[in-house]
Amino acid sequence: MRKDKQKVIGEPMTDEQIAAFLSARPYAGESVEQHILTRAYRGLRAHDFERFIDMFRQEGFDLDARDAQDKTFLQNIREHAQAEDYIAALERAGAH
Template identity: 55%
Template sequence: MAERKDKQKVIGEPMTDEQIAVFLDFSPEEGVNGDFHVLEKAYRALRAEDFTRFLAFFKDQNRDLDARDPQGRTLLSLIDQHPKGAKYAQALRDAGATA
C-alpha cells in the first residue's frame, strides 16, 4: 500500500521519564567510564528533546558530563564532529559540559 502524501509520519510516541531514566542504569564494558557509557548510549538512542531530558536526570545524580572514553575523548568532542549532532552538542553545553 502506498503511503499517502498528506499523512504525516509519526516517529514514536513521547517517552516517559521512566523510559528515559532507564539509560542511567546501563553497565559499561570493562575499561569504559560508566558516565561516558550512559551518555553515549542515550545520545545514540534518544531524540534530541529526550536527550535533553535525560541530561537533567544525569545531572541530578551528580554524574560527569565531561567523562571520557578509553581514548580520552568526551561525548561533546565526538558529537561536535557529527553533522547532525548540533542539537545534542548544544544540550550538553547547556547542561554544563565544557570539554
C-alpha cells in the same frame, strides 16, 4: 491518510523510559559516564536527550568525564554531522 487524521511519529517518552538509560553499564575498561551518554545519544531523540541530561546530572554523573583518549563526550560528538541539537543540549547543561 484521511485529511482529518494527523501523522504521529513516535510516542512521547515517559520519564521512566528515559531514566532507564541511566542503568546502562560498560562491559570493561570504558568510562561509565561515557557509556551511559553514548547509549542515550544513540537511543533518544534530541529533546528526550535534553531531559535525560538533567536526570544524568541529578544522579551525580559527570558530563565532562573523559574516555581512554582523554576526550569528553561532547568533544567526541562534535565530529558527528547531525549532532548539532545534542551538542546544543550538552552545552546548555554546561558540558565542555
